[in-house]
Amino acid sequence: MTEPYLRVENLVKKFGPFMALNGVNLEVYPGEVHALLGDNGAGKSTLIKTLAGVHQPTSGQLYIEGKPVNFRSPRDASDAGIGTVYQDLAVNQLMSVTRNFFMGRELKGPLGTLRMAEMDKIAHDEMLKIGIDFSDPTQAVGTMSGGQRQTLAIARAIYFGAKVLILDEPTSALGQKQQMEVLKTIKRVRKRGDIAIIFITHNEIHSQLVADRYTFLALGQVIGAGKAGELSHDEIRRLMAGGAEMKDLEGELAAI
Amino acid sequence: MSDRSEADRLTQETTFMRLVRRPEAGAFIVMLVVVTAITFASDFKAFNALGLKNNIAIISQFGIIATGAAMLMIAGEFDLSIGSMIGFAGMSMAMMLKWGLPFGLGEATPLTAFVLTMCMTLFIGWMIGTIVVRSGLSSFIVTLAFLFFLRGLTEVCFRLINQSTQISGLPDFKEESWVAWILGGEVFGWVYDLWFQLGGNINRRGEQWVDGFDARFLWWIVVAFCAWFVLSRTQIGNWIYATGDNKDSARANGVPVNKVKIGLFMFTAFCATMFAACQVYDTNTADAAKGNLMELNAIAIAVVGGTLMTGGFGSVIGVAFGAVTFGLVANAVFYIPWLDGSFYRVFVGLVLLAAVFANERIRKRITGGI
Numbered sequence: 001m002t003e004p005y006l007r008v009e010n011l012v013k014k015f016g017p018f019m020a021l022n023g024v025n026l027e028v029y030p031g032e033v034h035a036l037l038g039d040n041g042a043g044k045s046t047l048i049k050t051l052a053g054v055h056q057p058t059s060g061q062l063y064i065e066g067k068p069v070n071f072r073s074p075r076d077a078s079d080a081g082i083g084t085v086y087q088d089l090a091v092n093q094l095m096s097v098t099r100n101f102f103m104g105r106e107l108k109g110p111l112g113t114l115r116m117a118e119m120d121k122i123a124h125d126e127m128l129k130i131g132i133d134f135s136d137p138t139q140a141v142g143t144m145s146g147g148q149r150q151t152l153a154i155a156r157a158i159y160f161g162a163k164v165l166i167l168d169e170p171t172s173a174l175g176q177k178q179q180m181e182v183l184k185t186i187k188r189v190r191k192r193g194d195i196a197i198i199f200i201t202h203n204e205i206h207s208q209l210v211a212d213r214y215t216f217l218a219l220g221q222v223i224g225a226g227k228a229g230e231l232s233h234d235e236i237r238r239l240m241a242g243g244a245e246m247k248d249l250e251g252e253l254a255a256i
Numbered sequence: 257m258s259d260r261s262e263a264d265r266l267t268q269e270t271t272f273m274r275l276v277r278r279p280e281a282g283a284f285i286v287m288l289v290v291v292t293a294i295t296f297a298s299d300f301k302a303f304n305a306l307g308l309k310n311n312i313a314i315i316s317q318f319g320i321i322a323t324g325a326a327m328l329m330i331a332g333e334f335d336l337s338i339g340s341m342i343g344f345a346g347m348s349m350a351m352m353l354k355w356g357l358p359f360g361l362g363e364a365t366p367l368t369a370f371v372l373t374m375c376m377t378l379f380i381g382w383m384i385g386t387i388v389v390r391s392g393l394s395s396f397i398v399t400l401a402f403l404f405f406l407r408g409l410t411e412v413c414f415r416l417i418n419q420s421t422q423i424s425g426l427p428d429f430k431e432e433s434w435v436a437w438i439l440g441g442e443v444f445g446w447v448y449d450l451w452f453q454l455g456g457n458i459n460r461r462g463e464q465w466v467d468g469f470d471a472r473f474l475w476w477i478v479v480a481f482c483a484w485f486v487l488s489r490t491q492i493g494n495w496i497y498a499t500g501d502n503k504d505s506a507r508a509n510g511v512p513v514n515k516v517k518i519g520l521f522m523f524t525a526f527c528a529t530m531f532a533a534c535q536v537y538d539t540n541t542a543d544a545a546k547g548n549l550m551e552l553n554a555i556a557i558a559v560v561g562g563t564l565m566t567g568g569f570g571s572v573i574g575v576a577f578g579a580v581t582f583g584l585v586a587n588a589v590f591y592i593p594w595l596d597g598s599f600y601r602v603f604v605g606l607v608l609l610a611a612v613f614a615n616e617r618i619r620k621r622i623t624g625g626i
Contacts, residue, residue: 075510090505093623094568095497103498104510106491113489142623 003066005030005196006051006082006164011060013046020046022220023060028164031193033186035207036200037240038217044200047217048166051198052084053077083162085153087169093142097134098123100141101156126155130185147178151185158189165189166198171206179206186210204240208233216240277621279562280574282614286560286607287577294584298591302584305448305457305466307591312469315583316476317531318557319576321550323476323483324527326558326575328520330487332500332567333388333395335524338554340406341377342547345532347410348373350423350542366429366436366537374529380406381525385518403551411544421544428540439475439530440537442468472534476579479527484572496520500567556604557582560611564619581607 008026012019021043028034038044049055051062053071062069064080071077077084091100098116101123107115120137127134132151141149150170157165167186171179187210189195201207207214214231216224216239224231224239231239241249275281294302301307321338328335352369356362364372384402388395414421429436445468451457452464459465487493498506499516507513528547536542561578563570582604589597 074508078510084508086505086508088505090502090508092498092501092505092568094501094564094619095494099494099497103494103506106494108491112491114491114494116489140622 002029004028005065007063007066008047008051009061009063011047011050011062012058013043013050013055014058019220021050021057024217024220024222026215026222028196028198029213030163030196031190032212033190033197033199033210034213034215035211036198036215036217037202037204037207037236039241041219042217043220044217045168046220048084048168048198048200051077051082051164051166053082078160078162081161081163082166083157083160083164084166085150085157085168085170087172091141091149091153094140096138096140097127097144097152098137100152101126101137101159105160122159123155126159127151130155130158130188131181145178146174147181150174150178150182154185154189158195162195164196164198166200168200169202170199171201171203183210202240204236208236214239277618279569279571279615279618280577281562282611282618283561283574283577283581286611287581290581290584294588294591297595298588302588302591305451309466309469310590311584311587312473314587315579316470316472317534318553318583318586319476319579320472320479320531320534321524321527321554322557322561322575322579323480323572324520324524325551325554326561326563326570326572327483327487327496328524329555329558329563329565330500330567330570331496331517331520332503333517333520334399334555335384335521336396336399336551337384337402337406338524338528339547339550339552340403340410341380341525341528342532342535342550343410343544344380344406345373345377345529346536346542346546347414347544348376349533349536350426351413351417353426353429353536354423355417366433366439370435370439370533373533374526377525377529378522381522382518384525385521388521389514389517399551407544407548414544422542424541426540429537436537437471439471439533440535440539441471443471443474444469470534470538472531472538475530475534479530480572480576487572492516497568500569502568553582553604556608559615560607562611562615562618564615565612566619569619569622 004027006026006028008024011021011024011026013021024043024047026034026047036044036047046055050057053074053076056070056072062071069080071080071082074084092103095103098120102119107119109115123137124134130151132148141152144152154165154167154170170182170186174182183206186197186199190197190210199207199211208228212228214224214226214228214236215222224235298307302311321342325335325338349369352358352364352372353366357364357368357372380402384399387393388398391398411421430441448457448464448466448468457465487496495506495511495516498509498511499513503513531550532546535546557578558570558575559565560581561571561574561576563575585603586600589595589600
């Protein structure tokens, strides 16, 4: 069995008296899509922000390729190969595709000048690689569709060396067709074989379309995990609802 | 199923449409109208040898501070302390020249007075920026506090040390000091020499009338060129846009948002000090009321130049057009006898309102109507 690229061991995160994560374990393998599921407030956001270096864990340890690591800033995490695509995508609407693509990591010439032609070309080529042909890299991001913005953010993370790609609800704010585009993009990235994807979603159908492995969170704890073949559809639905029996919920609904 | 993709929905624009969509387009058209109107209304007097010099003087003043204000606005912050900073810097320099350096450091030269004042104002700019980014308060309130604080401090210092809120009759340093000369002297004399050779630029006695532009013309060009270059061609420029557009996403991508903002607060302080230095060394006077309301002029010019109030978008070239427009109108009363001077403010009000609407339209077109 291959070694996980990223391993999370007993991760605890407290905000003052509030226990956001209570001993979470997670293993992420290259070439796999790891679906991270859970209700609102389950701790998904805290978990990915800790992985991305935004929060520091209260206790517990992260391992990259078996070696313990500590991220003091988002920079540390991205240097270690963790690329996060946030829900709001971290793109700037008024800026061009290229300027967004290289935001914070511009290619510099003498005097800190931008190597614009080169950057335009790289942005265009990288977007093309994961399935969007962009004729005009000087176009403002504000004119792009939600799916295209998602692609931009994913392409950016991969280009800057992400080995673990964290996608925070990439399909939630999109229309049907664009959701499928994003799932296609996820599959294309998975096919490369060298990148591990953590796919956070509310949507069990989307997760079943692409996921190889599942972890379910509820109230800051892992309440279930397993490989795609091992979990039944009903089990996934039960765990997604935070462990509550779907039948009970349906019963409660019917009673109103 | 059609094979159309999302990319097909964006129609290719003609070069003309691209130009019209640029942020400086509106400012350019307004400038053309104003230049034409003032040329004819003043019977060409606004652009004779002396008229041009005087117009360029005020245009350069506006241009220097508006460039600073616009850069800061693009990064999403305001600076209302520019005007008071001008008064403070002017007071500081003139006071050192008259009463010597502080802490008994002896006689001041134009160089030491300028350098010491610049250090102080840059420090105040750094402090304003640090307060804004550390506290997360609106820069509007923080710099409003410094508007009052610095103006009051300027007046207090004047009265305590100088017994009067103005200094006049300083010796003319331009002859002996190169610092005073490059700040307050004359530049581009060859333009007027050439003009004289060609048969213009003659006074009533038949001699050459005007020798050159005020040195601040050169400083405006330097400041505006550097700002344009940094903003559109460098990494720091990309950081400034990113900071003003959405600072959270900029931060998530590793842009040092706080440093960018603090740096730009220091840049507006620098611009205000250059404004004051050119004035002090040109006229050899200082007054506690100098620079009053200049912060609002600077912001108005930045907006008319196409800078968005919400940040993330703007152009230094547009600001230059705006400075030309405002400078000409502010001076128009001297060339058009029937014009009431207060029409300047009427004009500013109207143009400002029109500019805000125009900018909002541009923003919506870029972001696809959000």
